[in-house]
Amino acid sequence: xxxxxxxxxxARSLRLRARxxxxxxxxxxxxxxxxxxxxxxxxxxxxxxxGKFATTFGSAVHDPKDFAITVLNGITAAGLYFxxxxxxxxxxxxxxxxxxxxxxxFLLGGYIALRLQRHWVGQGGGFGLTSEQVNLRNWLLPLxxxxxxxxxxxxxxxxxxxxxxxxxxxxxxxxxxxxxxxLADQMLAHFGGVxxxxxxxxxxxxxxxxxxxxxxxxxxLVILGIGVGIGLLLWLWLKRTRTGxxxxxxxxxxxxxxxxxxxIQLTFAxxxxxxxxxxxxxxxxxGSFASLAPGVDANWLxxxxxxxxxxxxxxxxxxxIGALLLGLTSNFSAAxxxxxxxxxxxxxxxxxxxxxxxxxxxxLFGRPA
Amino acid sequence: VTQVRxxxxxxxVGVGALVVAVLAPFLFSSYWIGSLLTQMLFLGxxxxxxxxLSAYGGMVSLAQVAIYGIAGFVYGNLxxxxxxxxxxxxxxxxxGIMVGIAIAVAIAVLFGALANRxxxxxxxxxxxxxxxxxxxxxxxxxxxxxxxxxxxxxxxxAIGSVEAHQNRLYYVALVTAVVIYALIRYVVRTPxxxxxxxxxxDPVRMSSLGYNVALHRTLAFAFAGFVAAVGxxxxxxxNGHIDPASIDLSATIxxxxxxxxxxxxxxxGAWLGAFVFVVINNYFQRIDFSWGSWIxxxxxxxxxxxxxLLIVLVSPSGLIGLWERAVSFLSGPRRGPHDRKPVEVQxxxxxx
Numbered sequence: 001x002x003x004x005x006x007x008x009x010x011a012r013s014l015r016l017r018a019r020x021x022x023x024x025x026x027x028x029x030x031x032x033x034x035x036x037x038x039x040x041x042x043x044x045x046x047x048x049x050x051g052k053f054a055t056t057f058g059s060a061v062h063d064p065k066d067f068a069i070t071v072l073n074g075i076t077a078a079g080l081y082f083x084x085x086x087x088x089x090x091x092x093x094x095x096x097x098x099x100x101x102x103x104x105x106f107l108l109g110g111y112i113a114l115r116l117q118r119h120w121v122g123q124g125g126g127f128g129l130t131s132e133q134v135n136l137r138n139w140l141l142p143l144x145x146x147x148x149x150x151x152x153x154x155x156x157x158x159x160x161x162x163x164x165x166x167x168x169x170x171x172x173x174x175x176x177x178x179x180x181x182x183l184a185d186q187m188l189a190h191f192g193g194v195x196x197x198x199x200x201x202x203x204x205x206x207x208x209x210x211x212x213x214x215x216x217x218x219x220x221l222v223i224l225g226i227g228v229g230i231g232l233l234l235w236l237w238l239k240r241t242r243t244g245x246x247x248x249x250x251x252x253x254x255x256x257x258x259x260x261x262x263x264i265q266l267t268f269a270x271x272x273x274x275x276x277x278x279x280x281x282x283x284x285x286x287g288s289f290a291s292l293a294p295g296v297d298a299n300w301l302x303x304x305x306x307x308x309x310x311x312x313x314x315x316x317x318x319x320x321i322g323a324l325l326l327g328l329t330s331n332f333s334a335a336x337x338x339x340x341x342x343x344x345x346x347x348x349x350x351x352x353x354x355x356x357x358x359x360x361x362x363x364l365f366g367r368p369a
Numbered sequence: 370v371t372q373v374r375x376x377x378x379x380x381x382v383g384v385g386a387l388v389v390a391v392l393a394p395f396l397f398s399s400y401w402i403g404s405l406l407t408q409m410l411f412l413g414x415x416x417x418x419x420x421x422l423s424a425y426g427g428m429v430s431l432a433q434v435a436i437y438g439i440a441g442f443v444y445g446n447l448x449x450x451x452x453x454x455x456x457x458x459x460x461x462x463x464x465g466i467m468v469g470i471a472i473a474v475a476i477a478v479l480f481g482a483l484a485n486r487x488x489x490x491x492x493x494x495x496x497x498x499x500x501x502x503x504x505x506x507x508x509x510x511x512x513x514x515x516x517x518x519x520x521x522x523x524x525x526x527a528i529g530s531v532e533a534h535q536n537r538l539y540y541v542a543l544v545t546a547v548v549i550y551a552l553i554r555y556v557v558r559t560p561x562x563x564x565x566x567x568x569x570x571d572p573v574r575m576s577s578l579g580y581n582v583a584l585h586r587t588l589a590f591a592f593a594g595f596v597a598a599v600g601x602x603x604x605x606x607x608n609g610h611i612d613p614a615s616i617d618l619s620a621t622i623x624x625x626x627x628x629x630x631x632x633x634x635x636x637x638g639a640w641l642g643a644f645v646f647v648v649i650n651n652y653f654q655r656i657d658f659s660w661g662s663w664i665x666x667x668x669x670x671x672x673x674x675x676x677x678l679l680i681v682l683v684s685p686s687g688l689i690g691l692w693e694r695a696v697s698f699l700s701g702p703r704r705g706p707h708d709r710k711p712v713e714v715q716x717x718x719x720x721x
């Protein structure tokens with residue numbers, strides 16, 4: 001075979017592969033479409049309230065109010081997923097560092113805020129504090145301090161261990177895993193193994209407000225508000241400020257940015273500070289919304305990974321879409337699976353990841369690095 | 370130094386370790402055999418599946434413990450009878466072995482097929498989601514396990530009671546480990562294995578040469594899934610019990626730690642890492658030493674984390690890497706540096 005002949009063969013096989021790839025993508029797309037349609041039909045019209053496959057609420061037509069609440073629950077949960085995952089994707093997008101300690105940072109932020117709140121307000125009863133006992137200051141201040149301390153820890157980790165391993169992404173991932181092992185074990189030692197939660201302040205903790213005509217818990221709306229606010233701030237920061245421009249340029253071509261004389265190390269440090277801080281902030285909100293316990297860090301690392309795998313790594317818009325899809329999927333699968341089978345809802349998280357990977361391996365908004 | 374052809378320090382140490390392993394029941398206490406060495410062997414098998422993927426396929430997988438757990442859970446559900454949770458089918462252990470491995474490999478094929486367009490840290494992230502989801506799945510689905518897990522799992526009657534015949538399970542694990550080691554060594558020398566190494570080094574070029582990169586990655590993942598499943602069966606025989614905590618994030622990371630301590634690019638590192646891990650695990654809990662609440666007997670994972678961190682910072686190629694450096698230093702410059710290239714820890718771009 002001549003060199004030209006070999007090249008032609010290779011080119012032909014590439015063309016064939018490309019065509020095959022298109023066909024299989026089309027097939028995958030068709031399957032995804034049909035499955036999505038079936039799920040929509042089930043949720044909207046078919047879900048029964050009696051019999052073997054009885055669901056809690058029945059179909060959306062049967063019970064529009066609980067359907068609306070499930071939608072709201074999904075969107076508000078997405079707010080928190082976004083806060084945590086945006087930090088993860090910021091760090092990854094700029095530095096190619098998979099911060100496996102992100103879940104541990106989440107838990108650390110939550111625990112710091114919890115201890116501060118208990119320190120200022122007192123231990124409360126057997127179930128901890130109630131919202132009535134906590135004023136806004138005793139929630140906001142722990143939130144800010146927890147966020148700041150986790151941001152500082154993230155920066156410390158980056159400066160001590162990651163900075164001089166720039167470019168060796170597997171080694172950096174292993175370093176963050178080591179840090180997460182140590183952090184998780186030390187948190188177990190110092191904060192105990194019992195699930196605890198931070199109390200919302202009485203300003204909005206137990207309150208309900210009407211969304212349309214549906215009474216809805218205010219803390220969940222606050223979470224959504226924080227998520228949207230963080231998203232807007234990050235967007236403004238990345239689009240409108242000089243640091244943001246450097247970060248976006250760095251995501252595209254790190255070497256060129258450094259060659260232009262820009263202090264990329266400073267940019268890295270800032271990005272890591274903010275990325276870790278977002279994990280800490282998420283931890284405080286998550287600890288108020290749900291609870292803090294050993295193992296929660298693994299769940300939140302999972303959520304961050306799922307969001308960025310769906311959305312595309314390093315993309316802020318992708319993180320928002322990914323968070324929304326994850327929030328809706330987890331809430332709808334918990335509410336609309338037949339009551340005898342609700343514990344299978346975790347499967348749907350996997351299906352979501354699987355579907356996105358099958359159709360778009362780099363995520364919905366992902367670009368080749 | 371004059372050397373006999375074919376006698377390298379590696380082989381001398383390897384054969385020596387094997388001889389000690391075969392004679393171990395006569396050399397060590399039954400506690401060592403029953404607790405430490407058997408555990409080392411099956412943990413080494415799971416770590417070997419990870420090292421195979423990373424050293425020869427460029428894929429660092431965190432799903433190996435999930436697959437090992439799936440084999441264990443399937444076996445437990447099929448063979449036990451009388452658990453409050455689970456299927457309680459009470460089938461023959463031999464059927465349990467077959468079905469357990471078959472289902473684990475099938476799921477490995479699915480996992481691999483979904484992740485086969487990624488490598489390096491992307492692969493690490495995707496497989497980590499598999500691992501956490503598998504853990505949550507078995508925790509929630511009470512038809513198969515629930516948080517309490519499955520108890521009273523027995524090995525096939527040929528092995529008998531693990532408590533009464535510790536040496537039998539030990540030798541079964543030893544033979545399995547040696548066979549798995551030889552099998553992986555064989556597979557990487559076949560055309561498939563050589564192509565896989567080509568895929569690891571340059572997926573784009575392999576693809577334009579006409580090789581199906583995605584298919585090779587999937588097959589490699591399926592084979593590693595088989596190896597992990599075998600390790601999972603040995604684990605449930607040894608432990609007699611499996612629950613979601615057996616495959617949680619901490620267990621997943623333990624196997625990664627073992628692989629990294631040993632060395633991510635040489636198969637032997639799997640058992641070396643497993644040995645160091647079980648010995649530290651066992652003896653640290655007896656040391657009467659504490660430094661406030663930061664370091665004490667109960668803070669085993671802090672110590673493992675620190676050891677892991679030091680290894681990654683000092684010798685990314687693990688203890689095997691240190692050994693190789695020592696050998697090439699002692700044997701002088703005539704032998705030249707080792708031509709074996711460490712697993713690429715730098716580039717891990719998503720590929721075509």
